Amino acid sequence: MTALTNAPDDRPPHQAPIDPSLRRSGPTVMRLERLGAFHPTRLSFARTLVRRMIRERWSIEPISWDLDDDGYGSAVLKISTPTTPLYFYAFSQSIAPEERTDRVIAERWDTTYALSTAPPSDRTRARLAREVPRQEAGRLEASEWVLSRANKSVRFFEHVVNALANREAPSDALLEDVGYLMRTTAVYGNGKFGLADFDVVRRSGLFALPFQAEMLTVYLVREFSVRLVEHIAARRAHRSSVSLPSPFARALGIGNATGLGMAPFLVTHPRLLHHWMNARETALARVRAVESITAQTLADARSLLDQTHHYVGAWQTDDQRQSDARAKLVTELERVRTDWFSDDALTNHQRPWDQLYIDIDQWASLETVELIVAFLLELHPTLVDDLEHTTAADEQWSYTPTMPVRELRALCETHYGWALALAFDEPKAEQQFWYVSAAKEEPRLGARFEEPGAEHELPIDIGRQVHRLYRATEPDDLRTVGELLQAQPALRGVVRRVQSLAGLEYAEIQANLLDADALPIHMLRCKLATFGANRFDPKSNLWTRITLFQNAPLAGELHRCDENAWALFGASKSITDDAGA
Amino acid sequence: MTVSQTELHRVLQKALRGLGVADGVDDEVADAMVAVATVDPDIVERLLAVDVTPADIPMIPHDVARYAIAGSVFFAGPAIADAVSGWSQRAQAQSLVIDGVDEVALLSRLLGHRLCETRVNRGTDRAEGTLTVVRGIGVTPSATAPGPITVSDVAWDGLKALAARTYVPESTRSRASGAGANLDDNE
Numbered sequence: 001m002t003a004l005t006n007a008p009d010d011r012p013p014h015q016a017p018i019d020p021s022l023r024r025s026g027p028t029v030m031r032l033e034r035l036g037a038f039h040p041t042r043l044s045f046a047r048t049l050v051r052r053m054i055r056e057r058w059s060i061e062p063i064s065w066d067l068d069d070d071g072y073g074s075a076v077l078k079i080s081t082p083t084t085p086l087y088f089y090a091f092s093q094s095i096a097p098e099e100r101t102d103r104v105i106a107e108r109w110d111t112t113y114a115l116s117t118a119p120p121s122d123r124t125r126a127r128l129a130r131e132v133p134r135q136e137a138g139r140l141e142a143s144e145w146v147l148s149r150a151n152k153s154v155r156f157f158e159h160v161v162n163a164l165a166n167r168e169a170p171s172d173a174l175l176e177d178v179g180y181l182m183r184t185t186a187v188y189g190n191g192k193f194g195l196a197d198f199d200v201v202r203r204s205g206l207f208a209l210p211f212q213a214e215m216l217t218v219y220l221v222r223e224f225s226v227r228l229v230e231h232i233a234a235r236r237a238h239r240s241s242v243s244l245p246s247p248f249a250r251a252l253g254i255g256n257a258t259g260l261g262m263a264p265f266l267v268t269h270p271r272l273l274h275h276w277m278n279a280r281e282t283a284l285a286r287v288r289a290v291e292s293i294t295a296q297t298l299a300d301a302r303s304l305l306d307q308t309h310h311y312v313g314a315w316q317t318d319d320q321r322q323s324d325a326r327a328k329l330v331t332e333l334e335r336v337r338t339d340w341f342s343d344d345a346l347t348n349h350q351r352p353w354d355q356l357y358i359d360i361d362q363w364a365s366l367e368t369v370e371l372i373v374a375f376l377l378e379l380h381p382t383l384v385d386d387l388e389h390t391t392a393a394d395e396q397w398s399y400t401p402t403m404p405v406r407e408l409r410a411l412c413e414t415h416y417g418w419a420l421a422l423a424f425d426e427p428k429a430e431q432q433f434w435y436v437s438a439a440k441e442e443p444r445l446g447a448r449f450e451e452p453g454a455e456h457e458l459p460i461d462i463g464r465q466v467h468r469l470y471r472a473t474e475p476d477d478l479r480t481v482g483e484l485l486q487a488q489p490a491l492r493g494v495v496r497r498v499q500s501l502a503g504l505e506y507a508e509i510q511a512n513l514l515d516a517d518a519l520p521i522h523m524l525r526c527k528l529a530t531f532g533a534n535r536f537d538p539k540s541n542l543w544t545r546i547t548l549f550q551n552a553p554l555a556g557e558l559h560r561c562d563e564n565a566w567a568l569f570g571a572s573k574s575i576t577d578d579a580g581a
Numbered sequence: 582m583t584v585s586q587t588e589l590h591r592v593l594q595k596a597l598r599g600l601g602v603a604d605g606v607d608d609e610v611a612d613a614m615v616a617v618a619t620v621d622p623d624i625v626e627r628l629l630a631v632d633v634t635p636a637d638i639p640m641i642p643h644d645v646a647r648y649a650i651a652g653s654v655f656f657a658g659p660a661i662a663d664a665v666s667g668w669s670q671r672a673q674a675q676s677l678v679i680d681g682v683d684e685v686a687l688l689s690r691l692l693g694h695r696l697c698e699t700r701v702n703r704g705t706d707r708a709e710g711t712l713t714v715v716r717g718i719g720v721t722p723s724a725t726a727p728g729p730i731t732v733s734d735v736a737w738d739g740l741k742a743l744a745a746r747t748y749v750p751e752s753t754r755s756r757a758s759g760a761g762a763n764l765d766d767n768e
Contacts, residue, residue, distance in 0.1 A: 139582070139583075141583070141729075142583075142585065142728060142729045190587050191585030191586065191587025191588045191591075192585075192587075192588060193588070194583060194584060194585060194588065194729070195585060196585065197585045197586050197587045197727060197728075198587070199586070199727045200727045200728065203727055397608075400666075401662070401663035401666045401667065402666050402667060402669075402670045435748070435749040436595075436747060436748050436749065437748065437749060437750075437751040437755070438745065438748035438749060438750045438751065439750070439751050440751075441748065444749070444751060444755050445755065446749065446752060446755065447752075447754070451752045451754070451755075452749070452750075453749030453750070456746075456747045456748065456749050459604040480643070480667060480670075481663075482643060482660075482663035482664065482666055482667050483643060483667070485660070485663060486640050486641065486643075486660060486663070486664075487640075489603045489605075489606060489638075489660065490603045490604065491605075492603055492604065492605030492606050492609075492659065493603070493604030493605030493608070494604075494605070495605070496605050496608075
């Protein structure tokens with residue numbers, strides 16, 4: 001598709017107050033099943049990072065490349081930004097097939113990485129060469145912001161190397177099937193293993209928004225993976241250099257296997273969750289408020305719909321639930337095209353996108369509705385993009401012990417009606433419990449009535465906790481909250497939560513996460529879509545493979561494309577292609 | 582060893598849970614401990630040496646002008662802070678005296694956001710003392726300096742051991758269904 005321009009029907013956001021009726025409510029948005037149908041949008045973190053790199057003309061160049069014929073060794077990429085330079089340290093090693101696993105139990109990986117503010121002095125190189133390949137077993141310093149690792153997608157990696165070395169075009173079919181040369185199995189930030197706290201990163205002036213350093217690292221892993229296959233192919237072919245054709249290289253993303261470890265984050269960071277969702281919902285409300293659209297916007301929409309169709313058609317998954325959802329999505333998108341885009345009627349409608357949304361919301365699946373949300377946001381950059389700056393939040397609690405208990409009850413009734421409506425009469429309602437595993441100190445899910453450990457349950461059962469809090473009080477309770485907690489200190493966590501989050505309508509996943517039917521995969525999908533992942537390929541209800549940065553401009557293209565070069569589900573033709581190999 | 586503030590907070594919170602501290606209390610105490618540890622990292626070792634349990638915390642009156650705490654600020658601190666708030670709202674006296682404070686700096690930090698000004702009467706930050714709370718305008722705690730904190734290896738290992746009390750051995754079912762399970766990773 002062509003790069004989207006700012007549609008002339010967009011008004012600057014500050015001149016467009018939001019009609020409350022166009023805004024989806026917390027109970028509508030925060031259903032677990034809907035969160036599990038989210039798609040990336042132009043507010044997703046991968047997208048906002050790439051737009052920024054283009055806008056600010058970042059450059060990414062290798063300043064050290066010490067890899068042997070098989071691609072083993074180390075390399076350093078320098079990232080030049082308008083503020084501080086960063087250094088991406090990459091280590092590549094040979095591992096035995098039996099050592100290669102995406103599981104968290106792995107101890108060796110094909111490649112390991114650190115994103116650092118430290119220039120490559122001898123001391124820094126030696127320290128990172130010692131610590132980074134050890135990953136969780138190593139110790140980093142506050143000069144490092146992110147620690148990561150990735151394994152090769154062996155079959156595809158070898159295919160691409162061989163094709164390049166033999167001056168053949170690598171297989172488009174395999175590219176469509178796999179989508180990446182490497183997949184990350186962990187991306188650590190925010191203070192883990194001695195890394196810099198996010199507060200330190202934020203004070204550097206480079207990243208004020210969450211997960212930008214982590215997203216940059218994944219982008220750099222992708223860049224390194226492309227350079228690595230080119231390096232190995234050149235050595236194998238005894239040539240000075242070979243290059244992947246740019247469209248092929250651009251279509252390569254980075255894979256990732258994501259499990260339960262990241263799911264509780266959405267519960268333990270409710271303010272952040274609210275801000276992420278609020279940005280998205282504010283954007284949707286703004287777009288639904290657009291009074292009319294031009295023929296050009298309609299043409300852009302048709303083009304984007306084609307691109308979306310292509311993406312959905314190529315989306316492969318063996319998971320039955322996701323496969324059924326995708327099949328339905330294909331059919332429903334066809335109906336959307338027929339009903340709304342077969343003629344120019346949309347240009348004559350008042351609030352055309354609102355009418356489109358209302359119609360689809362009545363008959364389509366959540367998968368389709370949420371895809372249309374992403375589609376609508378994509379069409380109106382000027383109504384949407386400023387909202388990326390609202391996606392940061394501190395998890396500060398505002399606790400008031402002098403609040404009358406009656407007032408606290410009223411907060412529960414007003415803001416946690418979903419929790420009070422839950423029933424815990426049947427064992428099924430408490431079937432699952434979350435815990436931290438002794439082996440890897442990662443969150444896991446247990447079966448309460450079959451497995452030991454429920455006494456160490458993580459307190460992410462918000463629905464049940466609010467239920468208990470409410471039952472621990474009386475309508476005519478004359479105590480203060482502080483007095484209530486003197487008698488029942490175990491309620492302190494939920495009391496602080498209710499007081500702090502009242503009024504943040506998207507802060508809570510409005511579901512009983514302990515219920516036997518509550519699928520953790522929905523939480524993963526929500527978070528990963530917010531990051532910018534697509535090609536969701538669940539391998540169970542507990543983990544999924546995804547792809548990031550597919551079709552994003554390559555590092556060498558950042559200076560010669562515009563901010564909208566990377567569109568929803570596709571590359572832009574506005575990037576001038578280099579000559580291929 | 583050098584640890585990040587986030588890392589210290591996470592491990593402290595788990596360690597406090599391992600000691601039996603309630604959800605919510607753990608977070609408040611860990612927050613305050615990290616702030617204190619930026620200038621007094623030995624506070625971690627003092628937590629490990631504390632010889633009372635969270636269950637020893639008595640009820641703390643919300644409306645008297647003087648009381649002595651039993652137990653330790655590590656566990657009772659948030660409840661004391663609540664009592665100070667209750668006193669500030671209800672009592673007539675201008676000041677509240679708290680005796681038997683084993684961690685004055687930690688309690689001052691926990692009191693920081695309350696509607697009061699704290700004055701330490703006696704003792705130092707590291708010694709048990711008496712804390713006088715004076716009714717007045719709220720005192721906002723000073724911002725914590727960013728950056729890593731150095732704690733002793735012994736203290737760190739001690740915290741990790743306490744945190745490990747809250748961990749659960751992974752079940753066979755869980756191991757068989759984690760990310761990356763049941764696939765050929767050499768594909």
